[in-house]
Amino acid sequence: MKLTLKVWRQKDRNDEGRFVEYIANEVSPDMSFLEMLDVVNTDLVKKGETPIVFDHDCREGICGSCGMMINGRAHGPGKGIATCQLHMRSFSDGDQIVIEPWRSTAFPVLKDLMVDRTSFDRIMRAGGYTSAKTGGIPDGNSILVPKPVADEAFDAAACIGCGACVAACPNSSAMLFVSAKVSQLALLPQGKAERVERVTRMIAQMDEEKFGSCSNTYACEAECPKQISVTHIARLNREFVAAQF
Amino acid sequence: MSLTGLFLTIFLIEHLIGNLLVLLQDGGAAFETYSEFLTSNPYAYLPLRFVEAILFASIILHAWSGFTVWLKNKRARLTKYKEYGIAENTKFASRWTAGTALLVFLFLVIHLKAFFWNIRLSGEHVSGYTIAHQTFSNPYYTWFYVFSFIVLGYHLYHGFQSAFQTLGLKTKKYSTLIETIAVVFWCIIPLGFALIPIYILFHPTTLALAK
């Protein structure tokens, strides 16, 4: 396949940035999207140009680092996948692909397609944990958790912190991410102890990081690679209201 | 936004039921009784003015918080995407809440001028029944009203379920119920409102009866 890429290039935080066109001549439909970028980068290196910088690590959809906007969609077309799980067979010969970094005030661009997502880390630091000492390994059934509750908590825990929810949201809101992190703990007995402080501090940090406010468009759920449901946002809102009393 | 919004939808239901009295073929008697009750019943006077004050405060608060959230969200993404596939991920009503809100607000200004001002503040004693017939025998008014109700429908279609989500009540169990009611708001309420100007436009004779 032959593809035309329009890629956002930006030297550093302060650079204005611009789109640069590249032709990818020999793309196999079996390549992943990141492998396709690797091939383009190899050509750039051979020509003595700076390769396109993008975040990546696991390349199997579990680390959450590979986010980018592909033809206006977070992690590209398709549901429930990260960019590293997107295959070139989703495109056809002759296609033009526009590749941009996540755009949000809370995710400043560092270079090309790589953004600074430490705002998420700071939200986690504000309350995304339990501080209780856990002691030794408890007996398997010493704390009873009903299966549906455990499943719901596990679904929330699937969040990989990729930031696609923020990128896809017209308001750059981080509610889906924060709701997943609050839910996974609020549902379980171990997390319930600190639920009030947790939700209060995580929401305060989220606002401080200049994420937008949720207007319930549900674009986040549609683009989340882990298909985190917006019912977690309803739970986050419940936790937040309950914390006021 | 959610609390004021829900309060305003409750007002809309009451307003629709009351206004449908205009359509009764009784020369305006029933609507007049309803109007009298709203404006001059001695027992209901103070409570109603109190509710009215809450109503106007809700409208202003709802619009103001909508505006500030909109502004905050503009600042949350200063560089726009070149390609942005939001249309593939969201419903029309959800993407355009701010736009539909602006149009509903414009409608409200015109509507309050035509009805509330003339009936309550202008000092002349005119009945709502007469004003409704005068206003809606003008096709421009009628179609502007009908257009506004369609826009209002979209605003409510998003807003109704959104309020429950914000309050944390849109759980898995109630999600379908809430969305179904949202569809009802989307069509039945605007349809009910639209009946009034359309009926009057095509039955101008009822005005003669009123005199």
Ligand code: HEM
């Ligand atoms: C065909 C449809 C409608 C008719 C015939 C109508 C008629 C009226 C009348 C007669 C009044 C004056 C009531 C009084 O003070 O005695 C009024 C007030 C008002 N209307 Fe409507 N209306 C319609 C639709 C709407 C809609 C769709 C909205 C909201 C988006 C709305 C919002 C209001 C408000 C806020 C007031 C002031 C409430 C008060 O303090 O009385 N109306 N309308």
Ligand code: SF4
């Ligand atoms: S909620 Fe989904 S889209 Fe958002 S950070 Fe977590 S995995 Fe990514």
Ligand code: FES
């Ligand atoms: S590289 Fe780890 S999720 Fe894509």
